[in-house]
Amino acid sequence: xxxxxxxxxxxxxxxxxxxxxxxxxxxxxxxxxxxxxxxxxxxxxxxxxxxxxxxxxxxxxxxxxxxxxxxxxxxxxxxxxxxxxxxxxxxxxxxxxxxxxxxxxxxxxxxxxxxxxxxxxxxxxxxxxxxxxxxxxxxxxxxxxxxxxxxxxxxxxxxxxxxxxxxxxxxxxxxxxxxxxxxxxxxxxxxxxxxxxxxxxxxxxxxxxxxxxxxxxxxxxxxxxxxxxxxxxxxxxxxxxxxxxxxxxxxxxxxxxxxxxxxxxxxxxxxxxxxxxxxxxxxxxxxxxxxxxxxxxxxxxxxxxxxxxxxxxxxxxxxxxxxxxxxxxxxxxxxxxxxxxxxxxxxxxxxxxxxxxxxxxxxxxxxxxxxxxxxxx
Numbered sequence: 001x002x003x004x005x006x007x008x009x010x011x012x013x014x015x016x017x018x019x020x021x022x023x024x025x026x027x028x029x030x031x032x033x034x035x036x037x038x039x040x041x042x043x044x045x046x047x048x049x050x051x052x053x054x055x056x057x058x059x060x061x062x063x064x065x066x067x068x069x070x071x072x073x074x075x076x077x078x079x080x081x082x083x084x085x086x087x088x089x090x091x092x093x094x095x096x097x098x099x100x101x102x103x104x105x106x107x108x109x110x111x112x113x114x115x116x117x118x119x120x121x122x123x124x125x126x127x128x129x130x131x132x133x134x135x136x137x138x139x140x141x142x143x144x145x146x147x148x149x150x151x152x153x154x155x156x157x158x159x160x161x162x163x164x165x166x167x168x169x170x171x172x173x174x175x176x177x178x179x180x181x182x183x184x185x186x187x188x189x190x191x192x193x194x195x196x197x198x199x200x201x202x203x204x205x206x207x208x209x210x211x212x213x214x215x216x217x218x219x220x221x222x223x224x225x226x227x228x229x230x231x232x233x234x235x236x237x238x239x240x241x242x243x244x245x246x247x248x249x250x251x252x253x254x255x256x257x258x259x260x261x262x263x264x265x266x267x268x269x270x271x272x273x274x275x276x277x278x279x280x281x282x283x284x285x286x287x288x289x290x291x292x293x294x295x296x297x298x299x300x301x302x303x304x305x306x307x308x309x310x311x312x313x314x315x316x317x318x319x320x321x322x323x324x325x326x327x328x329x330x331x332x333x334x335x336x337x338x339x340x341x342x343x344x345x346x347x348x349x350x351x352x353x354x355x356x357x358x359x360x361x362x363x364x365x366x367x368x369x370x371x372x373x374x375x376x377x
Contacts, residue, residue, distance in 0.1 A: 001376040003093055004315045006324070007290055008369050009298040010332060012307040016042060019309050026331040033315070033324070041097040043310040048295055049109045056299050059111055063293045066119060070286045073126055077279040078375060080133070083272075085279040085375060092283055092374035096312055099287055106288065114292065118285050125281045132267075132274035139267040143260040150257065154214040155180040155239045160249035162216065167208050168245045169220050174201065177221060177229065180214040180239040189217065189238065196232035199225045214239070290372050297368035329366060336366035 010019065024036040033039045050056050078085065087095040105121065106114045149158040159178060168176045181189045186207075194200050199222035208216045221229045230240050246252075291310065298308045315324060 002373040003376055005093070005096055005372050005374060006313040006315065006328075006369060007294050007310070007372060008313065008328070008367050009294050009302075009308045009310050010335065010367055011302050012309050016309055020311070023311065023331065027313075027324070027327065033313075039314040041099075041312040041314075043099050043291065043312055044101075045291055045295055045310055046101055046103070046109055047306065048111050048114075048292075050111050050296065050299060053300075055111075056296050059115075059296050060293070060300065062115065063289060063296060066115065067286070067289050067293060070118075070122055070282060070289055073122060074279065074282040074286050077129070077275060077282055081275055081279070085276060085283075087280045087283055093314065093376075095283070096287060096372060096374055097314065099291070099312070101291070102284065102288065111292065111296070115289075118288055122282060122285045125278050125285075129274055129278040132271045136264075136267040136271035139260070139264040143257075143264040146257050146260050153180075154209070154211050154216045155241075158253055159216070159241060159243045160253040162209055163218075163243065163245055165245065167206075167218050169201075169204070170245075173222055173224075174220050175223050175226055176218050176245070177226070178208075178241040178243050179217050179219060179233055180241060181217055182237065183210065183213060183215055185237070186215045186217075189215075192236075193219055196236070197221070197225050197228040200229060216241075287372065290370050293370055294368055297370075301368055325369075328369075332367050 012019070020040060020042055024040055027033050027036045027040070050059070084091075086092070090098075106117055108114060108117070149156070150161075151157065154162075163178065167178075170176055179189075190205065193205050194202055201220040201222075204220035205217050208218060210216065219229075233240050294310060295306075295308075299306060302308065313324070
């Protein structure tokens with residue numbers, strides 16, 4: 001489950017406390033959010049160097065593309081985890097509500113440099129994730145393969161733990177062959193195996209073990225006629241097991257399984273740690289990109305000076321999201337009466353839900369507005 005959050009900005013033509021209080025009162029009056037005092041959060045951003053108006057327009061287009069890219073990456077991490085992922089041991093919503101610009105990572109105030117730094121960081125994070133994911137998948141695949149050998153039926157499972165030295169009679173001229181016989185054909189086998197090819201040792205076949213589908217038997221044949229005997233078995237739907245007895249195989253098989261189990265556990269631990277770190281880094285990058293978009297759109301919308309109030313609004317549920325937008329448009333209609341009228345006409349036809357949902361047209365609303373989902377605690 002995810003929560004939807006609005007990110008908006010308005011010109012700072014009054015003190016911040018009054019503007020926030022007015023917004024809380026307007027939302028409370030409309031009964032759209034149960035507790036506006038806990039759902040509305042002021043965010044402070046640095047004074048960015050954005051260059052010319054033409055540069056802002058270009059940045060606006062670039063940031064939308066990078067927003068989509070990092071959103072997709074963040075979603076991939078969420079879908080890879082069955083646990084709640086956090087950002088520095090706090091929930092995604094808590095991180096967003098208390099957002100502080102990361103001056104340590106993104107201390108350069110030139111927007112182009114900041115964006116490139118964010119992208120460079122997220123690319124490295126995603127590469128580390130892919131390596132950890134691949135290592136875990138390889139380890140898991142190896143373990144699954146060994147486990148299948150232990151858990152399959154007698155036609156496929158490893159014989160290392162089943163066949164003992166007393167089941168084998170090998171010499172310079174003789175070789176023991178192991179065959180999985182369908183359980184319904186075992187009587188037929190014992191009646192006919194001596195005649196399947198030349199030089200089969202009479203009365204050399206014995207039942208070693210059985211399961212619900214097959215009976216495992218051994219049989220001794222002269223090496224010279226081994227391939228003829230194997231071909232005859234296949235023609236009769238008997239499954240010859242390619243197995244050479246070694247007294248150390250049982251121990252080696254057990255050790256191999258134990259080692260694969262330990263490696264899989266370690267790689268899962270590494271993957272889980274990398275996944276948690278990757279989500280944290282990606283969500284932080286996404287939040288920074290969102291606020292950069294909010295700043296750039298504010299410059300394009302309101303112009304100079306760049307004195308804006310940035311606000312995060314937590315929505316209670318999808319129902320509140322469908323009603324909150326018209327209330328916000330009405331509350332901030334004075335910012336652009338013509339756009340407010342246009343937005344009110346459009347908002348009546350908009351169903352807001354799901355990530356972005358294609359609803360945000362920056363040419364319609366009287367204020368910049370973006371959304372950011374946060375995984376629910």
